[in-house]
Amino acid sequence: MDKDAFLKSFADQFDDTDPASITLDTKFKELEEWSSMVALMIIAMADENYNKKITGADLRESGTIGQLYERISSR
């Protein structure tokens, strides 16, 4: 599970946010475009691209994209 590829896939789920502004240190839930729909996209993306299940707890307890990556990549 490549970190940069995950970041790119994560950023792809946003329609209006500039992908260049999204980094592993971005606090994703503070992004203006973050919503329940984007959360569902992230869950589906991780399932499709990496066969990884992201839960509500994963999203709740991860502050940054990097923290979310570390949390699920170890499984």
Next chain:
Amino acid sequence: MHEFSGNGNITLIIQDGFHMDQSSPFSLSGKIFVVAGASSGIGLAICHSIVKAGGKVIGLARREERLQAMVNELGKENASYIKADLSKDEDITHVVDQIPEVNGYVHATGIIKLSPLKFLKRETLEEIMNVNYFSMVLTLAEMTKKKKIKKQAYSSIVLISSINALVGSKSNLMYAGSKGAMSSASRVIANELAGQKIRVNTIKPAMVDTDLASDVQDLLSKETIDKDKESYPFGYGTPEDVANTTVFLLSDASKWITGQSFILDGGWLNLV
């Protein structure tokens, strides 16, 4: 059983547990029903409620150990089971060949998978439609072809659909589509079977506390779930809430009702 004698001529008898007068139109005494999805959640609760109302049950599901547990709980004199995967034609044929003529059928099988539109795949879409919708249609087709539902006796078919057939919850297209298809089909089947006095009705529950709901809730944040619960004036439903309405629809108390759909939602949809 407890007896209480007052000073007058009245003796009040209180039966331990649930007891229903067999002459009541709400009683299912002397009737036998097939319940698909009998191993857990709403289907299992329906099996219990049918037996409490005096009826007998043939449970269908894929997980044999859970079916056996259901029979153990309800007693062999009240319940039996056939292990079956109704998404397979051969299992449908096997089930319908095994069962006697029955007074009704309940379809309470269902799986749910969330996916935003742009991630949908044919394979998953077909799996959901197969388990939630095709299984219902093809089982009823086989049962009617082989005359396994008693005619001219107000027999009753109850299909457990979902409130998602009416509302557009994000990421829930596959499940919503399967339940919407079931609701539409129910009216057609009701019309086709009306001449035989076989009734067909649908129940559309909103959020009910089951394993299926837990799977969905696991994907959501606690805040989202708490906020959702607050929107239910009477809280989330229980499997028993759905089972009780099902028993009513199976009983002669509802013999003038067919082709209808009942929303069970604790006031969620209309009480704003």
